Amino acid sequence: MRKIALLLCSTVLLAGVAAYAWWTTQRPVAHYLSDLRIQLLVNQGSAGAAGNLLGLQPRMAPADYQDARRLQMKFEAYLRQARAQGLLGPRTIVVLPEHIGTWLWLSGEKDEVYQADHLSAASGWLTLSNPLPFLRAWVGGHGHNRFSEAQLRMKAARMADDYQRVFGGLARQFGITLIAGSIVLPEPSLREGRLVVGDGPLYNVAVTFGSDGRPLAEPLRQHQVRFRRFLSAGPAPAVQVLQTPAGAVGVAVGEDAWALPAQAELHAGGARVLAVPAFMARRVGKPAPSVSLAPLTDVAPAGMVVYLHGRFWSHLGFGEGYTWQAGQRLQAPLQGRTAGDAAGMFNLWL
Numbered sequence: 242m243r244k245i246a247l248l249l250c251s252t253v254l255l256a257g258v259a260a261y262a263w264w265t266t267q268r269p270v271a272h273y274l275s276d277l278r279i280q281l282l283v284n285q286g287s288a289g290a291a292g293n294l295l296g297l298q299p300r301m302a303p304a305d306y307q308d309a310r311r312l313q314m315k316f317e318a319y320l321r322q323a324r325a326q327g328l329l330g331p332r333t334i335v336v337l338p339e340h341i342g343t344w345l346w347l348s349g350e351k352d353e354v355y356q357a358d359h360l361s362a363a364s365g366w367l368t369l370s371n372p373l374p375f376l377r378a379w380v381g382g383h384g385h386n387r388f389s390e391a392q393l394r395m396k397a398a399r400m401a402d403d404y405q406r407v408f409g410g411l412a413r414q415f416g417i418t419l420i421a422g423s424i425v426l427p428e429p430s431l432r433e434g435r436l437v438v439g440d441g442p443l444y445n446v447a448v449t450f451g452s453d454g455r456p457l458a459e460p461l462r463q464h465q466v467r468f469r470r471f472l473s474a475g476p477a478p479a480v481q482v483l484q485t486p487a488g489a490v491g492v493a494v495g496e497d498a499w500a501l502p503a504q505a506e507l508h509a510g511g512a513r514v515l516a517v518p519a520f521m522a523r524r525v526g527k528p529a530p531s532v533s534l535a536p537l538t539d540v541a542p543a544g545m546v547v548y549l550h551g552r553f554w555s556h557l558g559f560g561e562g563y564t565w566q567a568g569q570r571l572q573a574p575l576q577g578r579t580a581g582d583a584a585g586m587f588n589l590w591l
Contacts (some may be wrong), residue, residue: 243509247348247583248315248515251413253296254551256381256401257450258447262546268385270453270590271414272440273303274576275302275304275311275315276300276584277315277318277319277320277586279297279299279318279322279323279582279585279586280585280586281326281328281585281586281588282298282562282573282586282587283562283564283571283572283573283585283586283587283588283589284521284588284590285564285565285566285569285571285588285589285590286566286589286590286591287590288590289554289590289591290302290332291335291362291487291488291590291591292298292329292332292333292486292487292488292591293329293330293332293333293334293335293487293588293589293590293591294333294334294336294487294490294516294517294543294544294545294564294588294589294591295328295329295333295335295336295586295587295588295589296316296335296336296337296545296546296547296562296564296586296587296588296589297316297319297320297323297335297336297337297338297547297584297586297587298338298547298548298549298550298562298584298586298587299315299316299319299337299338299341299549299550299551299584300550300551301341301344301550301553301558302315302553303323303344303347303354303363303501303553303554304356305344305368305453306344306345306348306356307347307348307349307355308346308348308349309348309403309406309407311346312403313410313411316407316408316411317411318586319586320335320411320415320451322413322586323586327367328397328415328586329415329416329417329472331416331417331452331486332415332420332485332487332591333417333418333487334419334485334487334490334514334516335412335417335418335419336420336422336516336517336518336545336547337408337419337420337421337422337518337547338360338422338518338519338520338548338549338550338558339422339423339445339447339494339495339518339519339520339548339549340422340423340424340425340445340520341421341422341424341426341518341549342400342404342408342421342422342423342504342590343393343423343424343425343426343445344369344553345399345400345403345424345504346392346393346396346400347367348396348399348403349399349470349544350366350367351366353366354366354367354422355557357554358554358555359448359554359555360553360554361555362449362553362554364389364392365515367391367392370484375591377395386470386471390443390470390471391471391526392456393425393426393427393443393471394427394443395432397426397427397438398437398438398505399430400424401424401426401436401437401438404421404424404436404448405436405448405450405456407452407454408421408448408450409421409452409454409455409503410454412450412452412453412454412456413450413453414450416423417429417452418449418450418451418452418457418485418486418490418494419449419450420447420490420531421447421448421449421450422447422549423445423446423447423463423494423518423520424446424448425443425444425445425446425472425493426438426442426443426444426446427439427440427441427442427443427444428440428442428444428458429444429446429460430440430459430460430526431460432455434455435457436448436456436460440501442472442473443471443472443473444460444462444463444472444473444475445459445472445494445495446460446461446462446463446465446475447463447473447491447492447494448460448461449461449481449483451485451579452486457483457485458481458483458497459483461475461479461480461492461493461494462475462476462479463475463479463494463495463497464476464477464478464479464497464500464503465479465496465500467495467496470574472527477497477500477501477502477503478497478500478502478503478505478506479491479493479494479497479503480492480497480498480503480506480507480551482506482507482510482511482512487514487590488511488513488514489511489512489513489514489589490513490515490516491507491510491514491515491516491541491544492513492514492515492516492553493516494517494518494519495513495517495518495519496497496503497532497535498515498517498537498540498546499535504588506542507540507541510519511540512541513542513543513591514542514543514544515537515540515541515543515545516542516544516591517537517545517546517547518547519546519548519549519560519562520548520549520558520560521548521558521559521560522553522556522557522558522559522560523556523557524556524557525552525555525556525557529559532572536563536565536570537565538568538569538570539568542566543564543565543566543567543589543591544564544565544589545563545564545565545589546560546562546563547562547587548561548562549558550584562587563587564587564588564589566589573585573587
């Protein structure tokens with residue numbers, strides 16, 4: 242009798258393990274209608290031969306990242322609308338927000354992840370459906386918050402490939418220079434023109450792609466990071482001055498743009514334009530935190546700040562982008578809409 246009970250328990254256990262293993266392999270792609278509309282919110286200066294800085298402030302949702310091709314199609318739609326309005330050319334520099342690539346850790350997940358009500362629930366489903374990759378990443382972690390770190394680390398190689406394929410491909414397809422916001426990766430670097438990852442700490446990095454789809458420089462590592470629980474700070478001054486068809490363009494991620502050493506580096510590099518991918522988030526139902534960052538109008542002759550908008554479960558991306566030139570700053574008027582309510586474009590003629 243004892244042997245029969247043991248056999249039954251073993252059979253049930255093996256069946257449960259087999260069912261769980263099968264469940265983790267199921268990745269149905271659900272139908273999802275993304276909002277592809279985008280408005281021109283700011284158009285500063287006059288069109289000319291010097292080129293333009295075009296910021297895209299998208300409105301994103303977790304399901305936009307279910308498949309990298311879906312993400313690419315959304316930005317293709319945005320850029321086609323920009324081209325139809327005469328805003329794209331060989332000297333166009335397109336700027337995307339901070340962390341636009343970080344959410345690629347959601348790619349290829351189960352529907353339960355995208356349909357969750359809270360970030361904690363989505364995080365739990367993601368871990369349950371990737372047990373072995375998560376365990377390997379957790380064992381190889383470096384930070385104090387290994388759970389959050391492992392979720393980013395376990396998909397890092399695929400995230401880096403998708404990031405370059407999507408945003409490098411868009412730069413090549415539309416013949417533009419594209420500052421592709423940022424993405425969190427472990428010890429990222431370039432190897433023969435490809436973005437690759439290592440086994441070291443996690444960094445929030447920005448990559449700029451030329452019109453041939455290849456990176457123009459090594460990944461720029463953010464220095465003043467917000468999520469210090471699992472992100473490491475890059476070296477200061479965290480800024481790049483890149484030679485583009487529109488001239489010398491400075492790139493700084495988030496609050497690095499307000500750091501005095503970074504601003505000194507911009508001046509030393511002769512940057513005529515500053516592009517700042519930025520990110521702020523708040524919980525749904527909570528007031529936005531007060532932000533006391535001074536305008537960047539004196540840092541470079543011209544420039545732009547763009548933020549990531551959208552709802553990610555119980556959190557909202559917010560912040561209002563703006564452009565400036567010759568000391569004059571332009572910000573999108575709300576005109577009856579709520580801050581962060583619509584995808585928008587910010588155009589600055591150089």
